[in-house]
Amino acid sequence: TQLAEAIVGIGFFKNEETIRRSLKDFQHLVGRVRKMRLMGAAALDAVYVAAGRFDAYIEYGIKLWDICAGELILGCAGGKTQKIPAAEPHTFAIKMWNGNLPLTDFTPLEVATTGTGRL
Template sequence: MQGSANLNLMKKAARKVGRALVKDFREVENLQVSAKGPGDFVTRADREAEKTLREELLGGRPTYGFFGEETAETEGADPTRRWIVDPLDGTTNFLHGLPHWAISIALEHKGEIIAGVVFDAAKDEMFWAEKGGGAWMNESRLRVSGRRSLSESIFATEIPAIGKATLPASLQDFARLAPVSAGVRSWGSAALNMAYVAAGRFDGYWARGMRPWDIAAGLVLVREAGGLLSAVREGHDPLINGTILCSNEPLFEGFRKVIRGE
């Protein structure tokens, strides 16, 4: 249950950044905010968080690569391993004073995500998983939900903001799923949505227009909690394609058919 040295390094880095972000979150009105684009903001806290994660993770594993949201990718001396990091997933929530955001750290080895941490610092919930070691939240083992019917299930997604090319398709997805489900939620953090699927809080999740740092840690969390996942279209890699769909096994095929419009 303790995890590997790599996983412990990831947890330590996430907690260090989490303490700083919680402090900034309490003073959110004083943050320096600059616009990266319509509906997509970056804060001083965001940049400082990634800087700290880079220092902590590469300090512990200096030969690994580093791929983060806010800075250019760094290739390590070991080309088979890299950190994939979102220092603040749910930035818009953070800026609006909504306590639903997370630090996401994944470790990739030879193209496969082998470990992931999603830390909800505001609620002190550390979701973590390692290939073959199960998925956990703090000290509790996680399993995906046991629901078997779409009509009894709650799903999560991302409703894109102004100017996003994926908005029309996402609204069509929503229009197909909402009438046959118990509800659809859009809470503004891809990393936490996937962690919640792993924890059985959401029965499934799908999204379009995702970047690798949005979903990398969630991939191993869902798999190790017993869930299934794929890109929206069969045969694609979610980290490359940018679409993701995941749920428990009984719901998966029906859920996927609804989202695909089949």
């Protein structure tokens, strides 16, 4: 998959900081990919990547229990996941992709740390 042909899912967790980061990724991607999609369910987004309906999925402020089943399914399908821990327990910035897009291709996934190596 080339980036210009990619369909990317994006999630927006409802707090000011995660919305700001998600909008930054959206602005970075919207003119570079074929389509952007907002489904509203992290597990559904992950399974869509696993099934080949999406090429990638990104979200900030996602809880571990919202993505663990989808991450397992995606891994079994050959997809990849990058999780960056947030300052809040059990919370992550997540990037999931089908394995065909280079990690650095589809989003910067801004890493703003608190000095602890966490978002």
